[in-house]
Amino acid sequence: MIYCNLTLTSSHGAVYSFQVSDVVKGKEGAFRKQVVYNVYTNEEEFDIKCSCRLFEFKGIICRHICKVLLEKNVKDVPSRYILPRWRKDIKRMHTYVLNCYDDPQNTEEKLRYNKLCSHFSKAAELGAESNDKYVFLMKYVDEAIEKLMDNTTCKEKLTPMLSEVTNVPQ
Numbered sequence: 001m002i003y004c005n006l007t008l009t010s011s012h013g014a015v016y017s018f019q020v021s022d023v024v025k026g027k028e029g030a031f032r033k034q035v036v037y038n039v040y041t042n043e044e045e046f047d048i049k050c051s052c053r054l055f056e057f058k059g060i061i062c063r064h065i066c067k068v069l070l071e072k073n074v075k076d077v078p079s080r081y082i083l084p085r086w087r088k089d090i091k092r093m094h095t096y097v098l099n100c101y102d103d104p105q106n107t108e109e110k111l112r113y114n115k116l117c118s119h120f121s122k123a124a125e126l127g128a129e130s131n132d133k134y135v136f137l138m139k140y141v142d143e144a145i146e147k148l149m150d151n152t153t154c155k156e157k158l159t160p161m162l163s164e165v166t167n168v169p170q
């Protein structure tokens, strides 16, 4: 990051654009060249993008975005830029994959998980068929996630959701 130099190129309300020049190694590290990347930030929507697209390709925030966050004195990286696989506070879903050493007490939860996965992949196949179906499914799943995350949700609150669905796209 010491090679990154920052220039503010434009600002409109909560939207800022920066140019970050960086020195990158050429092939075999023999030579270095200067490359300029564009970083776009929208403070209202907590949106940050860099033209190097490291986050889109590898799920890791690039040093150009870090440089901008430092410059803007942002101490906490927006949570959506830290993928679940890098987080320590998220339960690892692969622990649900059954193996022969499993404690039988956990097996019931894993079986439920596996059944859900096969069901979801069928739903995803159908949901991908059209934009209407996609929007319908996403909305439904989001609503379900919200209810499931709410630990105070009791059994009665979970059941009516199924009957609320009326207009299934054709």
Ligand SMILES: [Zn+2]
Residues within 6 Å of the ligand: 037, 050, 051, 052, 053, 054, 062, 063, 064, 065
């Ligand atoms: Zn970048």
